[in-house]
Each structure stands twice: as C-alpha cells, then as structure tokens.
Amino acid sequence: MGENQSKPEFNTVLGDVQVEIGDEIILSCETNTKEITVTWMKNDHILKCVQGKHTVEQVDRICSLKINDVDGGDQGKYTIKLKNESGAASCSAMVTVELNEWRTIQxxxxxxxxxxxxFEIANNQVRELRFLLYGPVGVGKSSTVNTIRSIFEGRPFVGCLAETAAGKSFTKTYEKYGIANGREGMLPLAFNDIMGVEKGESEGVRTDDIINTLKGHITEGYVFHTEFPITEKDPKYRRNPSLSDRIHCLVSVVGADKIKMMDQEFINKMRKVREAASGMGIPQVVFMTKVDLACPMTNGNLKNIYRSRKIKEIMNTCSNLLGVPMNCIFPVKNYHDETHMNEEINCLMLDALTQIIHWAHDYVVTFSTIPIHKE
Known part of the structure; x- marks a missing residue:
C-alpha cells in the first residue's frame, strides 16, 4: 500500500501555547504521510490568513502555522485538519495571550x-464589621468563609460546612462566623452565611428575607423558609436594629465558571437585592470564585490572574449582568482540594478582604452620624 493510501494520523500533535502581546507563535505537528490536504481553523472557523501575519507551511510531514506580532485577537482554539482519500484527522491547541498586568496585587x-x-473600628458602638455573603447555590459562599478563617488559623479550616456540588441549598439557618486573631482573641469582623439563591420564587432564600437581613431585622439562628418570609411576630425578628446590627457590606458570590450560564431569574433576584442595598447606602462587591476552573492560564499560576484576558472578559460579563463596577469585582479561589496552605490563594483573598474592610468601615463611619430610621 502506497503512502498516498495511508489514512492521516498524527505522530506529534499541536501543543497549547501561552504568550505575551508582540510575541511570535509557531504551532506545528508531524503527520504519518505527506499526501494530505491541510486546513487550519480558528475557533471552529476556517482561518483567514493575513499577509505578513500568518504563514502556513508543510515541509515533508511537518505542518506548521506561524503567527507574527501576536495581539489579543489571536487568542483562541487552533485546529489543524488533515484529509486525503483514505480518511481525515484533526487536533487542536489553545493559544492564550497574556495582557499587560491590568490590576496590581501585593x-x-x-x-x-x-x-x-x-485594623480597628472608629466607632466604639460597633464591635465588628458585618459582611453578608449572598449568591446562587454551589458557588462557594461557605467555602469563602472557610478560606478566610483558614488564612488566620494557619491551616485548612472547615468549620462552616460547605456543599460539594450545586443543587439545593446546604445552608438553611442564618449563621454568623467570627475570625480568630491567632491567640489574641477575635478580629472585629463577622461573616454571615445564608441560604442560597435558587430558581423560582418559592425556592431558596427569599428576596425580602435578604433585605430584612441587610437592615438588621433578622437575628442569628433564624431558619429560612422558602414558602414565606420572616414576620415581625417571629422571635428571631429584631424590631429596632442598631447600626451594629446592620450589614455593613453586601458580598455577592458567583462562580466564574458559571456566570455566562446564570438564569435571568437569578440575575433579577440579585439585582433587586443590590438595589435595596444601594438605597440603604450599603457598599456591594462581588467575589468571583472558581477562577481556576474558568481559566487554564490562572489554573496554572494564580499570579497570572490580572494578566488573563479570559478572567477580564468574565469580570466584564459579571459587571454587565449584575450592574457592579469592575473595581468592585474580585476574582478569588477558595480552598477545595488542597490539604496544605497556599500563599497565592491567601494573598488573592486577603487583597479582596482588605478592600471590603475599608468600604464597610466607610459605611459605619458615615452612618455613625446619621440616625437610623426606626421601622
């Protein structure tokens, strides 16, 4: 059987490439036969070669694509397709183009x-800054609490039980979690974890319960009901909350790997809560978890997070969907399968934590001089 009769196969395949703007890329592979027709694709469409930009070559059994002066538009999936009378074959590689670092982190x-x-609170009537974690089921609200506590405990901490897969909300009760300051007591910070948002009005935490939580009406230990909200007759309802009882910063938690698939009902619910928080002057931020699942470049090295075009695109999507400014969105990674501490995970979370502490404190300082409306 002659070589031109052989079905195309790859002796070597294309490899993923990560480059910086201005670099040169060469994607190459070796085939088992040179009697083939070669087609290059980008993102599942035939590549439109530009003179001086793209160079396609086949030297014996080596097929290559050279891309000069790489820019952001060159990022994507590249596929080479081989074909002859005996059959066809293809393989693909991802080209990732790093941006110049667009946000710095210490x-x-x-x-x-x-x-x-x-850190100390400049108001002796407010003992701790209170942060409410709010978002869809399975995005990592409880894991965020565990990650923050792990940083200050110096070991992986699992005191706040977290569901391992998305489904129904694992958290049913309104709980408060403090942060230990080593052997020196507790930090003046408290994180409240609540039932997750679910699709449908009668599923998951109710929007009116979240708003009551922001106002300080709901006390710890309250069991959320999907069928009806808390009433003033409930023993867990606080009639006249003080500034200390209120939430000082709303932290919406979303998964970077699922943002583009968020149902409109989730988005509407989260926007409604944000609008209520805005009306009360409460600062709002987004913790965008699972960045390692959303971006291979970040998965390989968390320090690349603010060079990643993919992460920036997801943050832009998040900003547009939820109406949150980009500078209030923080991509983070929670402890999940790690059994030892990781300084990069810690620094990413600490950078976000430092910012929200300042904004929550600004809220407390501002409203320390403004009487709270009694409802």
Whole structure:
C-alpha cells in the first residue's frame, strides 16, 4: 500500500501555547504521510490568513502555522485538519495571550495579614464589621468563609460546612462566623452565611428575607423558609436594629465558571437585592470564585490572574449582568482540594478582604452620624 493510501494520523500533535502581546507563535505537528490536504481553523472557523501575519507551511510531514506580532485577537482554539482519500484527522491547541498586568496585587501574605490584624473600628458602638455573603447555590459562599478563617488559623479550616456540588441549598439557618486573631482573641469582623439563591420564587432564600437581613431585622439562628418570609411576630425578628446590627457590606458570590450560564431569574433576584442595598447606602462587591476552573492560564499560576484576558472578559460579563463596577469585582479561589496552605490563594483573598474592610468601615463611619430610621 502506497503512502498516498495511508489514512492521516498524527505522530506529534499541536501543543497549547501561552504568550505575551508582540510575541511570535509557531504551532506545528508531524503527520504519518505527506499526501494530505491541510486546513487550519480558528475557533471552529476556517482561518483567514493575513499577509505578513500568518504563514502556513508543510515541509515533508511537518505542518506548521506561524503567527507574527501576536495581539489579543489571536487568542483562541487552533485546529489543524488533515484529509486525503483514505480518511481525515484533526487536533487542536489553545493559544492564550497574556495582557499587560491590568490590576496590581501585593503578593505578600505577611504584610496583608498584619494590616488586617491591626485594623480597628472608629466607632466604639460597633464591635465588628458585618459582611453578608449572598449568591446562587454551589458557588462557594461557605467555602469563602472557610478560606478566610483558614488564612488566620494557619491551616485548612472547615468549620462552616460547605456543599460539594450545586443543587439545593446546604445552608438553611442564618449563621454568623467570627475570625480568630491567632491567640489574641477575635478580629472585629463577622461573616454571615445564608441560604442560597435558587430558581423560582418559592425556592431558596427569599428576596425580602435578604433585605430584612441587610437592615438588621433578622437575628442569628433564624431558619429560612422558602414558602414565606420572616414576620415581625417571629422571635428571631429584631424590631429596632442598631447600626451594629446592620450589614455593613453586601458580598455577592458567583462562580466564574458559571456566570455566562446564570438564569435571568437569578440575575433579577440579585439585582433587586443590590438595589435595596444601594438605597440603604450599603457598599456591594462581588467575589468571583472558581477562577481556576474558568481559566487554564490562572489554573496554572494564580499570579497570572490580572494578566488573563479570559478572567477580564468574565469580570466584564459579571459587571454587565449584575450592574457592579469592575473595581468592585474580585476574582478569588477558595480552598477545595488542597490539604496544605497556599500563599497565592491567601494573598488573592486577603487583597479582596482588605478592600471590603475599608468600604464597610466607610459605611459605619458615615452612618455613625446619621440616625437610623426606626421601622
């Protein structure tokens, strides 16, 4: 059987490439036969070669694509298709183009931990800043609490039980979690975890319960009901909340790997809560979890997070869907399968934590001089 009769196969395949703007890329592979027709694709469409930009070559059994002066538009999936009378074959590779670092972060865990530990509230009537974690089921609200506690405990911490897969909300009760300050007591920070948002008006936490939580009406230990909201007759309802009882910062938690698939009902519910928080002057941020699942470049090295075009695109999508400014969106990674501490995970979370502490404190300072409306 002659070589031209052989079905196309790959002796070597294309490899993923990660480059910076201005670099040169060469994607190449070796085939088992040179009697083939070669087609190059980008993102499942035939590649439109531009003179001086793309060079396609076949030298014996080596097929290659050269891309000069790489820019952001060159990022994507590249596929080579081989074909002859005996059959066809294809293989693909991802080209990732790093951006210039568009947000800086201090990769110094010790300095950031010290800064948080030294923080004090400028109001002796407010003992702790209160943060409410809010978002769809399975995005990592409880895991966010565990990650923050792990940083200050110096070991993986699982005190706040977290569901391992999306489904029905694992958290049913309104709980408060403090952060230990080593052997020195507790930090002036408290995170409240609540039932997750679910599709449908009678599923998951109710929007009016979240708004009552923001106002400080709901006390810890309240069991959420999907059928009806809390009433003033409930023993867990606080009639006249003080500034100390209120939530000082709303933290919406969403999964970076699922943002584009979020149902409109989720988005509407979260926007309604944000509008209520805005009306009360409460600062709002987004913790965008699972960045490692959404971006291979970040999965390989968390320090690439603010060079990743993929992460920036997802953050833009998040900003547009939820109406949150980009500078209030923080991509983070929670502890999940790690059994030992990781400084990059810690620094990413500490950077976000430091920012929300300042904004929550600004809220407390502002409303310390403004009487709270009694409802």
């Amino acid at each position: 990769w110094n865990q010790k300095a950031m931990v010290t800064s948080v530990k030294e």
